[in-house]
Amino acid sequence: MPKKYQTPLLDELEKGPFPSFVTEIKKAAEKSDMAADELGQLEKSYRDRRGYGKHGGIVGVRGYGSGVIGRYSSLPEEFPNVANFHTVRINSTSAFFYTSKFLNEMCDIWDKYGSGLTNMHGSTGDLVLLGTNTENLETIFAEFSSRGWDLGGSGSALRTPSCCVGPARCEWANIDTLAINYAITQEWQDEMHRPAFPYKFKFKTAGCAVDCIASIARADCSIIGTWKGNIAVDQKEVANYEKGGMNIQEEIVNMCPSKCMSYNGKELSIKDADCVRCMHCIAKMTKALKATGEKGATILIGAKAPFVIGATLSWVIVPFIKMEPPYDEFKDLIRKMWEFWDEFGKNRERIGELIIRKGMREFLEYLGLDPVPQHVKEPRRDPFFFWSEADLAK
Amino acid sequence: MEKAEVAKKIYELVEKSTGKKKLKSSDIQKTVSAEAGVTRDEVKDALRDLVDEGKLIYTYFGGSFVEIPPKQ
Ligand code: HEM
Ligand code: HEM
Ligand code: SF4
Ligand code: SF4
Numbered sequence: 236m237p238k239k240y241q242t243p244l245l246d247e248l249e250k251g252p253f254p255s256f257v258t259e260i261k262k263a264a265e266k267s268d269m270a271a272d273e274l275g276q277l278e279k280s281y282r283d284r285r286g287y288g289k290h291g292g293i294v295g296v297r298g299y300g301s302g303v304i305g306r307y308s309s310l311p312e313e314f315p316n317v318a319n320f321h322t323v324r325i326n327s328t329s330a331f332f333y334t335s336k337f338l339n340e341m342c343d344i345w346d347k348y349g350s351g352l353t354n355m356h357g358s359t360g361d362l363v364l365l366g367t368n369t370e371n372l373e374t375i376f377a378e379f380s381s382r383g384w385d386l387g388g389s390g391s392a393l394r395t396p397s398c399c400v401g402p403a404r405c406e407w408a409n410i411d412t413l414a415i416n417y418a419i420t421q422e423w424q425d426e427m428h429r430p431a432f433p434y435k436f437k438f439k440t441a442g443c444a445v446d447c448i449a450s451i452a453r454a455d456c457s458i459i460g461t462w463k464g465n466i467a468v469d470q471k472e473v474a475n476y477e478k479g480g481m482n483i484q485e486e487i488v489n490m491c492p493s494k495c496m497s498y499n500g501k502e503l504s505i506k507d508a509d510c511v512r513c514m515h516c517i518a519k520m521t522k523a524l525k526a527t528g529e530k531g532a533t534i535l536i537g538a539k540a541p542f543v544i545g546a547t548l549s550w551v552i553v554p555f556i557k558m559e560p561p562y563d564e565f566k567d568l569i570r571k572m573w574e575f576w577d578e579f580g581k582n583r584e585r586i587g588e589l590i591i592r593k594g595m596r597e598f599l600e601y602l603g604l605d606p607v608p609q610h611v612k613e614p615r616r617d618p619f620f621f622w623s624e625a626d627l628a629k
Numbered sequence: 630m631e632k633a634e635v636a637k638k639i640y641e642l643v644e645k646s647t648g649k650k651k652l653k654s655s656d657i658q659k660t661v662s663a664e665a666g667v668t669r670d671e672v673k674d675a676l677r678d679l680v681d682e683g684k685l686i687y688t689y690f691g692g693s694f695v696e697i698p699p700k701q
Contacts, residue, residue: 291689291690291691292689293686293698295683296684298681298683300654300680300687300693301687304689305689388691390687390689390693391653429673429680429687430653430654431653431655431673431693432655433655434692578656582692583691
């Protein structure tokens with residue numbers, strides 16, 4: 236029988252309408268010594284207002300430099316079962332589709348060799364297994380790899396790429412997010428398992444600007460689906476929305492960020508040349524509006540939660556690129572960006588930080604891209620374009 | 630240059646900086662390719678063998694490094 240701890244502070248986190256991680260750890264703690272000690276240590280952390288976990292070090296599986304994150308208790312005498320509490324990241328599937336057979340097997344393996352606690356999915360996008368010993372790592376890796384699974388990314392490496400559900404379930408998808416995610420994963424296995432970057436690098440792919448995977452805030456490279464044609468309008472359906480109680484002027488026209496829509500009470504019209512493809516109108520009037528024409532993606536670079544200068548959203552580098560197999564143009568562009576980062580990046584400097592330090596102008600020159608209006612992130616704040624003498628001679 | 634020779638150069642470089650400066654994979658690639666006149670891919674390839682054989686390991690101390698495994 237695992238040890239039972241009194242947890243008055245953690246119990247507070249079980250109240251309210253939301254699922255509680257405390258409830259889940261308690262369930263696991265009924266049969267796992269590791270989960271029980273984790274609960275005890277966590278309660279102590281809340282009581283003392285400090286963390287008792289350490290991380291990093293030299294654990295891993297033979298041949299790989301990522302996928303396992305060493306975690307240790309700084310109170311191993313008091314909580315011996317979490318003296319080691321390593322995290323294992325399993326490379327998730329595109330858009331997180333699993334069979335129930337795999338989920339059952341995964342849970343069995345984890346009950347046998349780990350704490351039984353999982354995190355599906357971590358903010359990294361991985362299928363995260365929480366808490367195991369150093370001795371079990373190779374066995375766990377063998378159990379998963381023999382079933383066709385692999386570890387995900389960690390450390391100064393390509394992190395496990397992730398994507399929105401895209402065309403698998405969503406009619407707004409402009410690109411095949413699942414196929415792109417899979418192609419990226421396969422292309423850069425070495426970059427994922429054998430860390431050789433200055434720091435981490437994340438790809439996230441969203442089918443449209445609704446960005447259900449929050450790529451613009453979380454990825455060093457955001458790939459966001461977009462279109463080149465017009466927005467097709469079905470005026471009959473527009474009238475139905477009005478009949479259904481929608482205030483089209485207020486909720487749609489006035490909320491259009493580029494002010495390119497108008498409504499005369501009968502017809503909704505869109506000046507497509509001014510549309511920035513934000514998806515607001517389409518998401519609100521799904522039955523009436525539809526993106527048409529050529530589909531592709533916008534490539535953005537450089538998001539990170541807390542930068543030296545605060546949280547940063549990613550920045551448009553390529554306004555429109557076709558995203559079809561074998562994605563050669565995209566892959567070449569990424570390799571070139573990594574080259575720039577490898578050449579000039581400091582240890583623990585994300586690519587976005589490097590671009591801010593060196594300047595967007597140098598980055599674009601390195602990539603061989605001409606500045607375009609879409610590169611301007613904030614009007615009057617991006618003076619990175621200067622005429623050279625060669626330009627003046629023209 | 631033979632892969633084994635490149636591997637030897639890599640190992641010597643890591644050995645030399647042990648206790649002084651932790652090396653990243655890219656440091657090793659840059660230094661060894663310049664000194665031995667081989668491509669970075671060749672260095673990567675030899676480094677991969679060294680890690681697969683367990684002669685070198687990846688460590689993580691706020692960033693990923695390549696080091697000699699500790700003696701048990
Ligand atoms: C009642 C007084 C004032 C009003 C209502 C006013 C209003 C404005 C507005 C609306 C803008 C444009 C902002 C934008 O582009 O988003 C502007 C810009 C500016 N104003 Fe004023 N302003 C006033 C007084 C002043 C004074 C006294 C000065 C200088 C001593 C000044 C200097 C400027 C400058 C330098 C700009 C910026 C130009 C730029 O955007 O690059 N303003 N002002
Ligand atoms: C004859 C006098 C001046 C003229 C014709 C003039 C003209 C301009 C123009 C055309 C701009 C750019 C506006 C834009 O980007 O849309 C500007 C910006 C600005 N001006 Fe002046 N200006 C004059 C005097 C001054 C003085 C005396 C000051 C301050 C004491 C001043 C401070 C600024 C500032 C702070 C900006 C904004 C710079 C930026 O946003 O990067 N200007 N001015
Ligand atoms: S980001 Fe767009 S395409 Fe992807 S699931 Fe969300 S709405 Fe659909
Ligand atoms: S997609 Fe956005 S910018 Fe374009 S018309 Fe709709 S609301 Fe306006």
